[in-house]
Amino acid sequence: MTSEVSVTISVNGSEVTVPEGATILDACTQQGVDTPTICYGPTLTPVNACRVCVVEVEGNRTLVPSCSRPAEDGMVVHTDSDRVRHSRKMVLEFLGSGVDLSQAPEIMAWSDHYGADPGRYAVADAAIATMAQPAKVQDNLFVRDYDKCVLCYKCVEACGEDAQHTFAISIAGRGYGASVSTEYNTELPESACVYCGNCVGVCPTNALVFKSEFDMRNADQWRPDDQHVTTTVCSYCGVGCNLELHVQDNQIVKVTSPDDHSVTSGNLCIKGRFGYQYVNVRPPS
Ligand code: SF4
Numbered sequence: 001m002t003s004e005v006s007v008t009i010s011v012n013g014s015e016v017t018v019p020e021g022a023t024i025l026d027a028c029t030q031q032g033v034d035t036p037t038i039c040y041g042p043t044l045t046p047v048n049a050c051r052v053c054v055v056e057v058e059g060n061r062t063l064v065p066s067c068s069r070p071a072e073d074g075m076v077v078h079t080d081s082d083r084v085r086h087s088r089k090m091v092l093e094f095l096g097s098g099v100d101l102s103q104a105p106e107i108m109a110w111s112d113h114y115g116a117d118p119g120r121y122a123v124a125d126a127a128i129a130t131m132a133q134p135a136k137v138q139d140n141l142f143v144r145d146y147d148k149c150v151l152c153y154k155c156v157e158a159c160g161e162d163a164q165h166t167f168a169i170s171i172a173g174r175g176y177g178a179s180v181s182t183e184y185n186t187e188l189p190e191s192a193c194v195y196c197g198n199c200v201g202v203c204p205t206n207a208l209v210f211k212s213e214f215d216m217r218n219a220d221q222w223r224p225d226d227q228h229v230t231t232t233v234c235s236y237c238g239v240g241c242n243l244e245l246h247v248q249d250n251q252i253v254k255v256t257s258p259d260d261h262s263v264t265s266g267n268l269c270i271k272g273r274f275g276y277q278y279v280n281v282r283p284p285s
Pocket residue numbers: 148149150151152153154155156180199202203204205206207208
């Protein structure tokens with residue numbers, strides 16, 4: 001008979017008990033303490049790229065990323081100290097100074113919460129390689145609008161070891177010139193990409209976005225509040241992936257899968273994610 005080992009830590013003065021191996025972020029969530037995250041994803045290996053989730057741990061010289069640091073028995077954690085607030089504000093200011101966060105409402109809300117002022121670091125848009133690039137539209141499946149990219153690595157992880165194992169993309173370049181790239185910056189159809197769209201599924205800023213959503217936003221027709229989501233099972237093969245059909249005005253506008261589904265963990269293949277248009281075609285009457 002095995003019994004689960006647990007650890008108890010203090011979060012902002014309250015004791016929280018979590019299973020051994022849980023992160024500080026897990027403990028914060030259990031305690032109802034909201035924590036900003038950008039590069040963290042429940043189905044992805046932590047890469048500690050953004051550092052917006054940092055907390056203060058007594059006895060540690062530096063702030064620690066809560067999304068990856070395991071909780072240890074007796075830890076004393078502060079999530080709202082001056083140091084934490086200042087650090088999170090700075091991270092959000094740096095991010096906001098070089099990318100378009102207009103389609104990342106959660107990040108914008110955290111920026112407001114911490115009083116971030118990206119204008120303190122703003123350089124003219126034209127001087128920032130990230131902002132200067134036009135959206136890459138290569139087909140009717142998805143668009144890469146990298147002026148919205150915060151370099152969180154989630155798409156790279158989803159394309160690589162965490163899901164697809166295709167390894168079609170990585171981060172190339174440095175500073176404001178850094179961007180997500182295929183090998184040798186090859187055009188997507190000539191690259192290793194298999195168009196599963198799992199990168200689109202994890203992107204937190206709409207830098208990777210369904211073509212349908214991209215077009216509807218440009219036409220001022222994207223109305224998430226008027227959409228409903230129907231869960232069904234993909235009919236293309238016998239794997240049994242769960243699909244979430246996002247429907248607006250009786251048309252499917254995009255397809256996702258639940259992160260907590262035992263078959264998909266949020267991932268799909270090209271057929272399940274993009275092969276829905278036939279449903280929208282009505283036979284001539
Ligand atoms: S494209 Fe999206 S998921 Fe990929 S690094 Fe940029 S923001 Fe993150």
